[in-house]
Amino acid sequence: MGPARPARQRGGAMSVQAQPRFWQRHRIVMAALAALGVLLCAVYLRWDWLPKYLPLIGEGIWRTIWLLAVTSVLGFLLAIPLGLAQAAGPWYLAAPARAFCTIIRGTPLLLQLWLLYYGLGSLFPQFPAIRQSELWPYLRQAWPYAVVALTISFAGYEGEVMRGAFKGVPGGQLEAARAMGMPRLTILRRIWLPLAIQRALPTLGGESVLQLKATPLVATITVVDIYAVASRVRQDTFIVYEPLLLLALVYMIITGMIVLAFRWFENRVPSRVA
Amino acid sequence: MLEALVEAFPTLSLLAWEPPGWGANLIRGLVNSIQIALGAYALGLLIGTAGAFGKLHGGPVTRDLLAIYTTVVRAVPELVLILILYFAVTDLVNQGLVAMGYARVQISGVAAGIAVLGVVQGAYSVEVIRGAILAVPAGQLEAAKAMGMPPMKAALRITLPLMLANAIPGLANLWLIATKDTALLAIVGFAELTLQTRQAASSTKAFLTFFLAAGVLYLCITLLSGVVFGRIEKWARRGQRGSGAGQ
Numbered sequence: 429m430g431p432a433r434p435a436r437q438r439g440g441a442m443s444v445q446a447q448p449r450f451w452q453r454h455r456i457v458m459a460a461l462a463a464l465g466v467l468l469c470a471v472y473l474r475w476d477w478l479p480k481y482l483p484l485i486g487e488g489i490w491r492t493i494w495l496l497a498v499t500s501v502l503g504f505l506l507a508i509p510l511g512l513a514q515a516a517g518p519w520y521l522a523a524p525a526r527a528f529c530t531i532i533r534g535t536p537l538l539l540q541l542w543l544l545y546y547g548l549g550s551l552f553p554q555f556p557a558i559r560q561s562e563l564w565p566y567l568r569q570a571w572p573y574a575v576v577a578l579t580i581s582f583a584g585y586e587g588e589v590m591r592g593a594f595k596g597v598p599g600g601q602l603e604a605a606r607a608m609g610m611p612r613l614t615i616l617r618r619i620w621l622p623l624a625i626q627r628a629l630p631t632l633g634g635e636s637v638l639q640l641k642a643t644p645l646v647a648t649i650t651v652v653d654i655y656a657v658a659s660r661v662r663q664d665t666f667i668v669y670e671p672l673l674l675l676a677l678v679y680m681i682i683t684g685m686i687v688l689a690f691r692w693f694e695n696r697v698p699s700r701v702a
Numbered sequence: 703m704l705e706a707l708v709e710a711f712p713t714l715s716l717l718a719w720e721p722p723g724w725g726a727n728l729i730r731g732l733v734n735s736i737q738i739a740l741g742a743y744a745l746g747l748l749i750g751t752a753g754a755f756g757k758l759h760g761g762p763v764t765r766d767l768l769a770i771y772t773t774v775v776r777a778v779p780e781l782v783l784i785l786i787l788y789f790a791v792t793d794l795v796n797q798g799l800v801a802m803g804y805a806r807v808q809i810s811g812v813a814a815g816i817a818v819l820g821v822v823q824g825a826y827s828v829e830v831i832r833g834a835i836l837a838v839p840a841g842q843l844e845a846a847k848a849m850g851m852p853p854m855k856a857a858l859r860i861t862l863p864l865m866l867a868n869a870i871p872g873l874a875n876l877w878l879i880a881t882k883d884t885a886l887l888a889i890v891g892f893a894e895l896t897l898q899t900r901q902a903a904s905s906t907k908a909f910l911t912f913f914l915a916a917g918v919l920y921l922c923i924t925l926l927s928g929v930v931f932g933r934i935e936k937w938a939r940r941g942q943r944g945s946g947a948g949q
């Protein structure tokens with residue numbers, strides 16, 4: 429195996445002609461050029477701001493990953509009923525679910541975020557009942573709006589995927605379960621849902637990467653994620669490129685980790701579909 | 703009925719066309735958004751077609767460079783790319799102008815927006831078009847080669863028309879992404895629909911009204927595009943068996 433592995437990992441897109449060796453001559457030259465570029469960046473660009481902002485950067489990265497994880501999980505949980513309602517529900521459940529997915533997928537996330545934060549956020553204080561409620565300390569902050577907006581966005585996109593996944597489960601499996609006398613909820617829990625999730629798994633990784641790429645938008649409503657930290661460095665020090673390059677690097681590393689995690693996960697799930 | 707509605711929701715009158723209302727501003731923003739989306743989409747298609755052929759038929763260096771381009775652009779948030787490209791492109795152009803002895807210029811928002819979003823779109827369309835080309839039956843191309851067609855002619859007459867049917871769903875998706883990504887240009891201060899909406903909303907304090915109105919406008923683009931792309935796909939699939947196009 430040895431050196432052949434990275435070729436297949438990186439080249440999933442170009443594995444038409446399966447290349448046996450990764451370190452061909454031109455790749456060695458390109459890697460050397462890239463290393464030179466990194467070296468030049470490290471020496472000639474200004475990185476003296478880095479130690480001062482390091483704690484803030486760590487906090488920002490943590491908040492980005494936290495947002496990504498929480499909203500993806502919540503969004504996926506919301507996507508299951510949305511997909512089920514569209515695939516098998518009666519019309520009075522299917523129609524609202526479809527409308528929800530269409531609206532979420534048809535408008536920019538930035539607009540949804542601002543609608544929630546500025547629109548609803550400006551509406552809430554008008555009601556004394558809300559201001560006196562237990563929820564008010566949270567409703568005054570920005571992050572709940574960010575979580576809600578990102579969650580419903582993920583649910584909208586993934587709900588559409590789950591609709592297809594529920595519909596794609598072979599009918600024979602469900603018939604067999606029914607013939608065994610399984611109750612409907614048990615069928616859903618034991619047969620239908622696991623098979624549907626298995627079908628949706630390959631798209632789930634891509635959706636998670638898209639969700640990661642949506643998180644920097646929350647910086648526009650004053651949530652301090654890694655993007656907001658980089659913007660602050662730019663405003664404080666008037667250094668333009670260095671924080672942005674660092675930002676791109678951080679996002680690429682997180683994307684790589686998501687892709688690797690899902691690949692590992694997919695290999696673990698048995699994929700023998702009848 | 704309209705009067706009754708305005709009576710019930712007084713902020714609706716802010717959407718009027720004439721100056722006390724902000725309708726004209728919103729529509730101007732919408733036109734700007736569509737303009738940028740169209741430009742970026744066209745640029746993306748150009749990059750995508752060239753890139754797909756490069757990935758399929760190019761040398762090893764071309765293929766690796768294209769792989770790096772598509773991987774990096776698809777891994778970094780559009781917002782970050784827009785900022786990097788926006789600063790870098792304006793900086794480079796200005797440095798070039800100064801070096802050649804001209805004065806610095808302010809690059810227009812439309813041009814910068816189209817260039818930046820076009821580069822992002824290009825990365826996605828390379829993959830869409832590459833997949834669609836791969837799905838063209840090999841026998842068709844072999845037949846063309848057997849007839850003695852030169853490669854360029856075979857690409858134009860056989861590959862492109864046949865791959866179009868496979869590519870349309872992915873390209874329709876990309877168009878929707880292009881229209882929605884124009885909203886990100888609000889953050890670099892370009893007066894497209896989302897920024898116009900925000901300005902209108904914060905100067906009238908009628909946040910809900912304006913954001914909902916903008917949402918309706920975006921949704922109209924989406925639904926209309928769906929209809930148009932459905933037509934195009936039907937046209938591209940004409941003559942194919944089992945697609946229902948020949949009824």
